[in-house]
Amino acid sequence: MSGGPPGFVLGGTSSGVGKTVATLAIAKALEDAGYAVQPAKAGPDFIDPSHHEAVAGRPSRTLDLWLEGEDGLRRNYSRGEGDICVVEGVMGLYDGDGSSTAMVAETLELPVVLVVDAKAGMESVAATALGFREYADEIGRDVEVAGVVAQRAHGGRHEAGIHDALPKDLEYFGRIPPNSDLEIPDRHLGLHMGEEAPLPEEALSEAAETLEIDRLAAAASEATVPDAPLEESADVATRVAVASDAAFCFRYPATLERFRDRADVVTFSPVAGDPVPDCDGVYLPGGYPELHAAGLESSGTLEELGRLASEGLPVLGECGGLMAMSRSLTTADGDSHEMAAILPADVTMHDRYRALDHVELEAIDGTLTADAGERIRGHEFHYSSADVDADARFAFETVRGDGIDGDHDGLTEYDSLGTYTHVHAESGAFDRFLEQL
Template structure:
């Protein structure tokens, strides 16, 4: 079985893609379909919501950071294990970075690669027939893709909906549904996006409410009919997974540490590694029977005082690092450092395994793709190995300390290479989130 697929995309961020995607996924599951969700681009949070809505795993598809073989593998597995894939775009449909055609990180790249039509979500607040001009531009901007229909969001009234519909009829674009302006359709957010699925109160009730709203407002039969068969790229050399940092990997997993890409964990398991979770917030140390420790990104800045007081976790982490590799990504890097200053300006002592001091009181958004070249042998590969990934954080570095750099990083916009992260002994860390081995 190879499922058909659709991408729910929008002309810009904030149009309602996520809530509508989740409502569609849950509504179609309620109809008895086997549905899988996928997320275009680098995003840790939305796939967890997809998994909650569908009851099946979700993953990411990233045309910039992932080689074609990895895209084929992830999309092929999702299509083979479902009847319908409902993928969610990121940002605006065509938003990406400089790169060869098909490798810019834009959601349109994924639609073109896999042959999935696009259902465009347009926030029509503050406009009527003019929304059709935006849709028309999206229809013709990229000849590789096909827009199968549009879902109108934040419709103020029946009259408003009719006016918008007149514009869409003029350009020949089917309106598959129209959702009213409704505050209950908004999921709670924080500084890096939605509050995580595991922390969202009454998540199942919220998903049911989204499904009810979508069922009432969208022609689900027409939406399913708009999906097209998945066209996988031709087979090529197998994708090289990120190296597993150990055979038994102690991985921090709780409300402070949760940002790990599903395909990364799957790749480690495929290499024979076992992932052993532990909770720093519960004051648990890395299990002694593990040979590597991984501190993912997440929200340690929201739990800084609790982490600073987790004596068993901190002492156990320090003891672990004396004989075995420890790596921290983003939030994990902050916890490996000397101190973390919270949003109120209070400095909290962290593990002190690296000399970096970070601050969430002095905030600056750092966002974008990165290519990292490792400066020494370590958990993610040998010196000189190149990885693709991204940064997304608001924390700033108050002091770098005296440690050597973990990697040299560049971005797709031509910035000069610069040192990033820290390494000391068996401990490494940086704000860089690794996605794949660079090709």
């Protein structure tokens, strides 16, 4: 079984060091040099991958040990295509108890290219890289720091000072020049989606030109092969409708792959007012329903979905999907809009995030995504809260994470389920969902 394309992991010294910009510049440089790039992202992220896809032209793969387990992570990586995989890390290299960048690199046995902010340093860049390399031994992690990319580094004496200070066994992979155009504007839940705010082509090309692309390509190594391939499913006649538009845009490529492996998939746009397709079940992924609340209210699609759910059509919603399944959604400006009214809840947006964590849930009874007593893992990151009716029924107790009320997640009504938790296909939750249809 193939382990996927050779690759390397871009690890940062901290959050905000410029890993996304470095990833995009490296992908651009590799593509310009004739390599087909498979992008990937360590950690549960939907937004950075949209930028990856805009540059590399293929969906970015999510690599998270908490969500997928070791073999699931390797399987997900192995489904990548192209000549070289460029994996963008999450936070600092060693940060995160559930699935750090270092843990992902170790599981796949891929080398780490360290992104270091060199704005006000030269020899200190080498000292930082040495410290990150040696720290792996201190904590017992088998992580190879192969070299550095100097973020926000000038050329000339600045670049030469960084290069000359590095020991011979740490490669200098080039620099990203300081450029105000290489900034991605913030939005709650992360950054702007790639198709909404792509980096200027000229600035990205300029950054690509200052990278040592031959050295980077040579640094890529083969990943560990998964122990077991994904089990093949028997042919089924199930049809799943997936909401797909600007309001429902947070979904992993692996989720759609799993659906397509096991069912007929059709997409529709609630924002555009598409009718709900003839199907056996509906999946509402996360996204930004609050930015499109007025359009969702007036389109008629959610009203139709609410009626169909009341007649027994299973609807599965995650985060933004949960919000759309509620009775109402109140934006941060105080405007209230009617939603599908499938679930007995009213959702309100806030200025600060309400939950951010890896999550573990235990099913109280059998539900759309888990058997009674079964545990599933996912993640949550949301700026809204849900006010639920006193007699509302929850599908899960939260073992880790906040969920809806601190102790529970998964509102259930009719044959439908809405959670704040996002899960990956490797959790088995979507297999269970398809089996219920």
